[in-house]
Amino acid sequence: MLRIGIGYDLHRLVENRPLILGGEIIPFSHGLEGHSDADVLVHALMDALLGAAGLGDIGRHFPPGESRYRNISSLALLREVKSFLDRDGWKLINADTIIIAEAPRLAPYTEAMGKNLAAILDVPASCISVKATTTEGTGPIGRGEAIAAQAVALAIQGDGSSGLSQAKQFG
Numbered sequence: 001m002l003r004i005g006i007g008y009d010l011h012r013l014v015e016n017r018p019l020i021l022g023g024e025i026i027p028f029s030h031g032l033e034g035h036s037d038a039d040v041l042v043h044a045l046m047d048a049l050l051g052a053a054g055l056g057d058i059g060r061h062f063p064p065g066e067s068r069y070r071n072i073s074s075l076a077l078l079r080e081v082k083s084f085l086d087r088d089g090w091k092l093i094n095a096d097t098i099i100i101a102e103a104p105r106l107a108p109y110t111e112a113m114g115k116n117l118a119a120i121l122d123v124p125a126s127c128i129s130v131k132a133t134t135t136e137g138t139g140p141i142g143r144g145e146a147i148a149a150q151a152v153a154l155a156i157q158g159d160g161s162s163g164l165s166q167a168k169q170f171g
């Protein structure tokens with residue numbers, strides 16, 4: 001069975017926080033506010049993975065009020081999501097993601113982010129796409145008040161043969 005999932009997240013930019021996106025620490029005047037390390041890219045990706053697997057959302061699995069998640073690396077949470085998918089026999093085929101930020105310029109970091117995510121999800125780096133865009137100075141993101149991210153993920157359950165035979169059956 002093939003299924004897709006979608007994820008979206010947004011966090012406010014504040015002073016005196018490191019900016020962490022896709023597990024990379026990015027030099028910048030501001031960082032993202034949040035209970036964990038506020039890595040919006042990883043949060044969006046986790047929601048896409050959970051959505052594809054029919055496992056709800058990250059709020060259900062990692063309630064923000066719990067002290068064990070305070071300032072936790074979101075990559076550790078992604079590792080947990082991967083274990084949920086493994087448990088239920090889901091294999092990630094690919095994920096496409098986009099970070100929406102006015103600044104800083106993220107292109108120099110997207111390849112490293114993709115490699116971080118692919119390593120945890122145990123897929124080739126080519127299976128995880130990380131892109132970045134701006135909002136041309138408009139809206140809260142364009143004013144530098146927040147950074148957002150979107151992700152889609154495609155996953156397959158089992159060895160795929162049942163899905164193929166179903167497809168043939170309904171031909």
Ligand code: MG
Pocket residue numbers: 009010011034038039040043
């Ligand atoms: Mg979040």
